[in-house]
Amino acid sequence: MEPSELKRSKDSPNSDESTRRSSFPDEVLERVLSLLKSHRDRSSVSLVCKDWYNAERWSRTHVFIGNCYSVSPEIVARRFPKIRSVTLKGKPRFSDFNLVPENWGADIHAWLVVFAAKYPFLEELRLKRMAISDESLEFLAVSFPNFKALSLLSCDGFSTNGLAAIATHCKNLTELDIQENGIDDKGGSWLSCFPESFTSLEVLNFANLSSDINFDALERLVGRCKSMRVLKLNRSVSLEQLQRLLVNAPQLAELGTGSFSEELTFRQYVELESALSNCQNMHTLYGLWDAKGIYLPALYPVCTHLTFLNLSYAALRSDELAKLLAHCPRLKRLWVLDTVEDKGLEAVGLNCPLLEELRVFPADPFDEEIIHGVTEAGFVAVSFGCPRLQYVLYFCRQMTNAAVATIVQNCPDFTHFRLCIMNPGQPDYITNEPMDEAFGAVVKTCTKLQRLSVSGRLTDLTFEYIGRYAKNLETLSVAFAGSSDWGMQCVMGGCSKLRKLEIRDCPFGNAALLSGLEKYESMRSLWMSACNVTMNGCRLLAREMPRLNVEVMKEDGSDDSQADKVYVYRSIAGPRRDAPPSVLTL
Amino acid sequence: MENDLNLKATELRLGLPGSDEPERQMIPRPNKRTLSDIVSEGSTSTTEEDHQDTAPPAKVQIVGWPPVRSYRKNCLQGKKDEVEGGTGMYVKVSVDGAPYLRKIDLKVYRSYPQLLLALENMFKLTIGAYSEREGYNGSDYAPTYEDRDGDWMLVGDVPWEMFISSCKRLRIMKGSEARGLGCV
Numbered sequence: 081m082e083p084s085e086l087k088r089s090k091d092s093p094n095s096d097e098s099t100r101r102s103s104f105p106d107e108v109l110e111r112v113l114s115l116l117k118s119h120r121d122r123s124s125v126s127l128v129c130k131d132w133y134n135a136e137r138w139s140r141t142h143v144f145i146g147n148c149y150s151v152s153p154e155i156v157a158r159r160f161p162k163i164r165s166v167t168l169k170g171k172p173r174f175s176d177f178n179l180v181p182e183n184w185g186a187d188i189h190a191w192l193v194v195f196a197a198k199y200p201f202l203e204e205l206r207l208k209r210m211a212i213s214d215e216s217l218e219f220l221a222v223s224f225p226n227f228k229a230l231s232l233l234s235c236d237g238f239s240t241n242g243l244a245a246i247a248t249h250c251k252n253l254t255e256l257d258i259q260e261n262g263i264d265d266k267g268g269s270w271l272s273c274f275p276e277s278f279t280s281l282e283v284l285n286f287a288n289l290s291s292d293i294n295f296d297a298l299e300r301l302v303g304r305c306k307s308m309r310v311l312k313l314n315r316s317v318s319l320e321q322l323q324r325l326l327v328n329a330p331q332l333a334e335l336g337t338g339s340f341s342e343e344l345t346f347r348q349y350v351e352l353e354s355a356l357s358n359c360q361n362m363h364t365l366y367g368l369w370d371a372k373g374i375y376l377p378a379l380y381p382v383c384t385h386l387t388f389l390n391l392s393y394a395a396l397r398s399d400e401l402a403k404l405l406a407h408c409p410r411l412k413r414l415w416v417l418d419t420v421e422d423k424g425l426e427a428v429g430l431n432c433p434l435l436e437e438l439r440v441f442p443a444d445p446f447d448e449e450i451i452h453g454v455t456e457a458g459f460v461a462v463s464f465g466c467p468r469l470q471y472v473l474y475f476c477r478q479m480t481n482a483a484v485a486t487i488v489q490n491c492p493d494f495t496h497f498r499l500c501i502m503n504p505g506q507p508d509y510i511t512n513e514p515m516d517e518a519f520g521a522v523v524k525t526c527t528k529l530q531r532l533s534v535s536g537r538l539t540d541l542t543f544e545y546i547g548r549y550a551k552n553l554e555t556l557s558v559a560f561a562g563s564s565d566w567g568m569q570c571v572m573g574g575c576s577k578l579r580k581l582e583i584r585d586c587p588f589g590n591a592a593l594l595s596g597l598e599k600y601e602s603m604r605s606l607w608m609s610a611c612n613v614t615m616n617g618c619r620l621l622a623r624e625m626p627r628l629n630v631e632v633m634k635e636d637g638s639d640d641s642q643a644d645k646v647y648v649y650r651s652i653a654g655p656r657r658d659a660p661p662s663v664l665t666l
Numbered sequence: 667m668e669n670d671l672n673l674k675a676t677e678l679r680l681g682l683p684g685s686d687e688p689e690r691q692m693i694p695r696p697n698k699r700t701l702s703d704i705v706s707e708g709s710t711s712t713t714e715e716d717h718q719d720t721a722p723p724a725k726v727q728i729v730g731w732p733p734v735r736s737y738r739k740n741c742l743q744g745k746k747d748e749v750e751g752g753t754g755m756y757v758k759v760s761v762d763g764a765p766y767l768r769k770i771d772l773k774v775y776r777s778y779p780q781l782l783l784a785l786e787n788m789f790k791l792t793i794g795a796y797s798e799r800e801g802y803n804g805s806d807y808a809p810t811y812e813d814r815d816g817d818w819m820l821v822g823d824v825p826w827e828m829f830i831s832s833c834k835r836l837r838i839m840k841g842s843e844a845r846g847l848g849c850v
Contacts, residue, residue: 174730175732176733176735176736177729177731177733177735177736178729178730178736178798179729179730181797181799182797182799182800183797234735234737237836260735260737260738261736261737264779264783265779265780265783266783288737290776296777392738441734441738442732442734445732445734445739446727446732446825475732475734500732500733502732504728506729557733559733584730636798636799662799
């Protein structure tokens, strides 16, 4: 259903609406709508007419809130009375890179209090970049008797004590997914808090934690949870222990190994290989910390049906990767470290024709002395062998315009193109020109592009291209780029579907900021840091657009008139009241 | 152009004829991150300090760049420690007001949070969380260390690898002196 179609029917004359209403009972409508899962479709449906708005809100069971400050928990609870599952995102993405002050906000507790009152049958909570304390986790554990799934990604403020509370009290838990958080790891005893009678766990991910857990408790837990399909271990679990777990859980679909490097006897190796070969359902492999090349062949039996292989914690060499990939013909998603170098990426191109996603992370991002890693050659090699590529995240130290043009010619279906040339403002290393033509090629060729991250030396021309061609672009990340306000103005004027824009260290000032005046209400958020925006510019924006929250974070010792970090987002909840003193709401 | 005119041959210089001084790059002595600095001139390894004359210009460490999550950084640094092995890196730890010092092996830890937790457990105190802007503001204690130059630095500013290679001893400061460190 196109949103424009629905809007037209909303404006149709009354007589049509009333006949439609009488021939379409509410119960039927609600039943039909309950089958709608996508929250975007549901938003469109709710705009049709008042009846459809009501039918939709009564049938919605999952709510997705992309910015926790765009709405208040009370408003959500009032509109949607039957929610069982909530997804909430909090801090701006640049908080992952330490650009947001520690106590910025996005605390979940106020939400939990409202949920406890209005959604006592809440089953799922998925949080990204939120602050959550142990007290909140304990509150969660005891307030929702039907609670089933907890997923925390990039959150902070809690410790393993909070996990212990969840394990102790949530009798119906099916999912505990703790990913990449700033967690205070006080030890592994939380795992032993699952009662012996507890058998419902299907997803367990504690790869993020470093402490040793009680292996016997884990072994018993895995043994009695017969529906377990996702198990991601932490580094403290050894290969020998992994083998013991797998013997009891051959049904696993996703496995995150522990450390992959101890000394194994031949018999232990054979047993491990045998346990892995019994896992016929396994499609995702993760972890493999400190993987030693000699043990990788134990994985071969599983590799044949793998679709997602995450080697981003295993510093493999090119030959080790090549040998492994020869056994992975069905791979669709691959994450590696740049220790595999261009030669390793050539092997990707040769062995994985079905590849849709590639992420290459830097093993030594901060060491200028390193001259290894991957170059444009590796990326080009992959593009020749993997025409179905849609998602790429690539960290490198050199790139050329010509290489990127070749890459997108080979892979025109990119939806996510995130290229990070690690030295800020670095030009094409062969021609010494800016990288404008590279990103020009990307936006001209990849018409389905939704997400773009640019890097290298870029002038306003890059942004002219983006504004002119990237008509489906929703998320744009810019750093150390651009020549003047004109660049950002092109983007704000041309990218009609833009929802998230994050900019750092660019020469964009007030004119650029204000060129988006009309646009920000249709976006989720704008972040601008270390640009040329002033407090007056921000004040003007705040005054002209009262439904936007304009927040400024000042740095120590900076000029009073400069707006060091600006975060702008639409909100129906008004300015937030929990901002710390370093954050000014204009 | 320069080659055609052979400017070098006719250049007036002090020094014996025939002696050709290599192009010298004037590199400021790499400053360690002082507490009020957010961006530092960081050298990447200790050997660079010995060869200042011919070393490339010190790289400026930019906050949050490249955009790699700190969680990922810590994981990889742990691996490098294991690979390097070695016999341990024991440093003395003093706490203001404590009757005697302790010793810890820095190689056992892979990241700042692990080290701070160990210190908290060893001395039964709370250091709290590090923030670039506030230091350990809010806590009664601030962990500091003496580096190779004899300067006392706040723990947490530089990347972990750089810290353990330059840390000679630790001192956990207490009270008003500690609080002052957070907001210089």
